[in-house]
Every structure is written in structure tokens, then in C-alpha cells.
Amino acid sequence: MNDKPNYIDLGSADLITPELRILVEKQLSEDLAYYGLDTQDFRFDWSESCQEGHQTFCLGGTVESLSGIGVFDIYDYPMASGWMDFVDDLDKGFFLAYWEYVTVYALDGSIVLEKKEPGIPPHIWAKLSPDFQVLWKEFRLKNTPKLP
Secondary structure: OOOOOOOOOOHHHHHOOHHHHHHHHHHHHHHHHHOOOOOOOOEEEOOOOEEEEEEEEEOOEEEEEEEEEEEEOOOOOEEEEEEEEEEEEHHHOEEEEEEEEEEEEOOOOOEEEEEOOOOOOHHHHOOOOHHHHHHHHHHHHHHOOOOO
């Protein structure tokens, strides 16, 4: 993550429409509360973002799982960095972005917390409907390579 933010260059997030980026930033900001950052006054630096996987089209734009996202406070101190992912059921109007991997920083730049485990975290899983949880489990079983 950059020491100084770049709020102009959108990196690989350039396909996300402004409306969709507002939603993603809101959801990622809310998710940071789970990791101990309780302010909503975050500013996102997308300049180093890189496409990492699946994508979907909603709110007039394309969103992908992206790494290289920087999060700063209103004074441009780095607060977090990481990789976002999402779950969606657009037939039902459902989209939820979350941190797949995230590092949270103290004001002195030291690491306070790191989420290194992949997958939907329990606090996000709890927000999904039981029907969606069943569909997701079935999808993962069908699409996970089998060991020899």
C-alpha cells in the first residue's frame, strides 16, 4: 500500500461505476467495524487495485474481487489494506462486498490485525439467507477440485 493515497487513479476498479463504487465502499467500511475500525470516514485508494477472480455486472458496472485496496482516514493516515470479494444473487437484488483478506494499521503504521484466511467470514455468512447458504455450499462442492 502507498504511504500517501492516490484518490485519482482507479487502477483495476475503473470498470466500477460511481454508484456501484459508493455501495462497495460503504459495505467495505461497514465490514471494517468487525475488525476494530468503527469510523465511517474512510477514503479509498484504488490506484494499486488488481483483478483477482470472479466478477459480476450490477448497477451499470462491472465489479470483480480486487486486491491492492488502500483505506485511509480523513487525515490520509493508512488505516487498512486488503483484498475485497463479494457474494451476490442479482436475481434477488442481493450484493454484499466484504474483506477477503485485510490488514488493519495503528496510527504509527504498525499492524494491529491481519485476516489471512480465505473464504466468507462468519460475520458475513450470518448475513446470508439460509437459501443462499445452501446454494453457495452446493456451488462450492461442484466447483472445488477433487484431490487424487
